[in-house]
Amino acid sequence: MSLQKTRVTLRTLDRMKKEGTKIAMVTAYDYPSAKLADAGGADLLLVGDSLGMVVLGYESTVPVTLSDMLHHTQAVVRGADRPLVVTDLPFLTAHLSRDEVLKAAGRIIQEGGAGAIKVEGCEEVLAGIRACVGAGIPVMGHIGLTPQAVHQLGYRVQGKDLASAQKLVEEAERLTDAGVFALVLECVPEEVAAQIQQRLPIPVIGIGAGRHCDGQVLVYHDLLQYASEIRPSFVKTYAKIGDEVEQGIRQYVQEVRQGTFPGTDHIYSLPSAVKERLFSKEGEER
Ligand SMILES: Nc1nc(=O)c2c([nH]1)NC[C@@H]1CN(c3ccc(C(=O)N[C@@H](CCC(=O)O)C(=O)O)cc3)CN21
Numbered sequence: 001m002s003l004q005k006t007r008v009t010l011r012t013l014d015r016m017k018k019e020g021t022k023i024a025m026v027t028a029y030d031y032p033s034a035k036l037a038d039a040g041g042a043d044l045l046l047v048g049d050s051l052g053m054v055v056l057g058y059e060s061t062v063p064v065t066l067s068d069m070l071h072h073t074q075a076v077v078r079g080a081d082r083p084l085v086v087t088d089l090p091f092l093t094a095h096l097s098r099d100e101v102l103k104a105a106g107r108i109i110q111e112g113g114a115g116a117i118k119v120e121g122c123e124e125v126l127a128g129i130r131a132c133v134g135a136g137i138p139v140m141g142h143i144g145l146t147p148q149a150v151h152q153l154g155y156r157v158q159g160k161d162l163a164s165a166q167k168l169v170e171e172a173e174r175l176t177d178a179g180v181f182a183l184v185l186e187c188v189p190e191e192v193a194a195q196i197q198q199r200l201p202i203p204v205i206g207i208g209a210g211r212h213c214d215g216q217v218l219v220y221h222d223l224l225q226y227a228s229e230i231r232p233s234f235v236k237t238y239a240k241i242g243d244e245v246e247q248g249i250r251q252y253v254q255e256v257r258q259g260t261f262p263g264t265d266h267i268y269s270l271p272s273a274v275k276e277r278l279f280s281k282e283g284e285e286r
């Protein structure tokens with residue numbers, strides 16, 4: 001089923017949860033990353049606000065704007081045929097008035113071309129989530145470690161004591177009641193994620209949430225080891241493209257300096273008839 005070429009929809013994900021088919025999600029931030037992730041078979045592409053860190057060089061996701069998200073979403077959508085594209089609402093967007101949330105989410109769907117949005121948090125954003133769902137905008141929830149709250153939480157595992165584990169289960173259920181079509185659980189003990197996965201009728205996508213989730217998500221630059229400066233311990237490395245890129249650039253620079261690039265394979269030449277006449281008297285006369 002994951003090999004089908006038709007677009008992944010909410011119904012596809014629903015079916016995958018029921019069948020126990022694991023869902024593979026990866027972030028993408030531009031046309032080439034979307035094209036390659038699609039070719040690699042990813043079901044869901046997340047235009048994560050992590051782009052602020054891995055693509056734009058900020059220290060956190062907090063500075064990322066709606067216009068950043070729109071710009072990158074448009075590029076990802078152009079490169080993604082099969083996967084459903086989900087875009088993060090940036091910092092402080094889901095907390096605004098109902099109208100403001102709808103406007104921002106509407107732009108991501110209408111101008112960006114995404115198929116869904118993702119919102120961090122629960123209580124404070126529940127009204128905005130309900131408004132979006134009511135307007136026909138699919139919403140993915142995100143609880144546990146919510147990076148937009150880095151200034152309060154840090155990047156710490158969440159739900160390690162009884163009270164906070166119970167709170168996560170409650171939040172998962174409240175979000176489901178509010179109509180989210182799937183839920184990202186970030187950095188929580190495996191046992192808590194398993195409990196939530198069992199209780200919810202919707203797919204639970206884990207990142208640092210253990211083996212029992214309905215699907216997994218990782219940041220593109222982490223799993224491919226591509227110039228990412230942070231290394232959470234839940235990351236597994238599947239390639240080292242950063243090293244490949246650096247090595248390629250190093251060799252190019254060296255060949256330019258040595259004059260071995262460009263070689264005869266990489267130049268344009270005049271046809272010999274033109275060449276003969278170009279520097280002759282006749283050629284200069286006109
Ligand atoms: N490259 C990248 N990958 C990500 O997964 C990611 C981003 N950037 N930027 C936005 C957020 C930030 N995230 C993070 C960042 C750090 C940890 C981290 O280092 N966690 C500690 C947990 C320590 C503990 O509480 O025990 C770890 O050691 O994994 C986790 C998630 C996830 N997101």
Ligand SMILES: CC(C)C(=O)C(=O)O
Binds near residue numbers: 027046088184207219
């Ligand atoms: C880490 C994932 C879940 C995310 O929200 C992002 O990449 O922004």
Ligand SMILES: [Mg+2]
Binds near residue numbers: 049088
């Ligand atoms: Mg995010």
